[in-house]
Amino acid sequence: MSDASDRSQKLPPGMVIGPDGKPCKICTAFRNWKPKTSTASMAAIAAGRLQSDQEPDTRPAYCPPDVEQLGRATWTFLHTTAAYYPERPTPNQRANMLNLLHSLPILYPCSHCASHLGEVMKTNPPDVSGQFALSRWLCERHNEVNERLGKKLFDCSKTDERWKDGPPDGSCD
Numbered sequence: 001m002s003d004a005s006d007r008s009q010k011l012p013p014g015m016v017i018g019p020d021g022k023p024c025k026i027c028t029a030f031r032n033w034k035p036k037t038s039t040a041s042m043a044a045i046a047a048g049r050l051q052s053d054q055e056p057d058t059r060p061a062y063c064p065p066d067v068e069q070l071g072r073a074t075w076t077f078l079h080t081t082a083a084y085y086p087e088r089p090t091p092n093q094r095a096n097m098l099n100l101l102h103s104l105p106i107l108y109p110c111s112h113c114a115s116h117l118g119e120v121m122k123t124n125p126p127d128v129s130g131q132f133a134l135s136r137w138l139c140e141r142h143n144e145v146n147e148r149l150g151k152k153l154f155d156c157s158k159t160d161e162r163w164k165d166g167p168p169d170g171s172c173d
C-alpha cells in the first residue's frame, strides 16, 4: 500500500488532505481536526465543570480560522461587495471585480474549495455587468457549494431582499 493511501486509511472522518498529500488544516472543519477531547476540556471534565458530551466545538479566538469560519467570512465579504457594486459599473470597476473573482481560485487558502470554484468558473464565468447580475451569479455559486455540502439552498430571487430595510421594528440602523 502506498504512503498516501496508508495515511488516508488512518484519517479521522472529515479530515481533508491538501495538494501536498498532508492533512490540510484550513480545508478541514475544526470539529474534524481537533483531538476528540482537548487537554483543557479534560481538565474541565475532571473538575466537574463540563460533561464529556458538552465539549465546546468552537475554536479559541487565537487560532486561525477553519474552513467554515473562513467560508462564512468570505461569503459575507463577497455578497456584501456585490450588494454595493454599481448597477452600471465603469469598465474599470468591471475589470477590478473580475480581478477579485479570478484571483479566488488561485489565492483562496482552502485548496479543494479553490479548485472547485476554478472549475465552476470555467463553465459559468462571473457576470460583472451590474449589481443585480453579480449578486445573482454569486448566489448561484454559493448554492452550488451548499448543494455539495448537503445544505439548504438559498432562494436566489430573494438575494437583494437581504439588503433592503427590514420591518419598522427590525431596523439595522
Ligand SMILES: Cc1cc2nc3c(=O)[nH]c(=O)nc-3n(C[C@H](O)[C@H](O)[C@H](O)COP(=O)(O)OP(=O)(O)OC[C@H]3O[C@@H](n4cnc5c(N)ncnc54)[C@H](O)[C@@H]3O)c2cc1C
Pocket: 067, 068, 069, 070, 071, 072, 073, 074, 075, 079, 104, 112, 113, 114, 116, 117, 138, 139, 140, 141, 142, 143, 145, 146, 149, 151, 153, 154, 159
Ligand atoms: C468560494 C468558496 C468555496 C467553498 N467551498 C467549500 C468546499 O468545497 N467544501 C467545504 O467544506 N466548504 C467550502 N466553503 C465553505 C462553505 O461554503 C461554508 O462557508 C461553511 O461550510 C460555513 O457554512 P455556514 O452554514 O455557516 O454558512 P455559509 O454557507 O458560509 O453562508 C453564510 C450565510 O450566507 C447566507 N447564504 C447561504 N447561501 C446563500 C446564497 N446562495 N446566497 C446568498 N446568501 C447565502 C445564509 O444566511 C448563511 O447563513 C467554501 C467557501 C467559499 C467562499
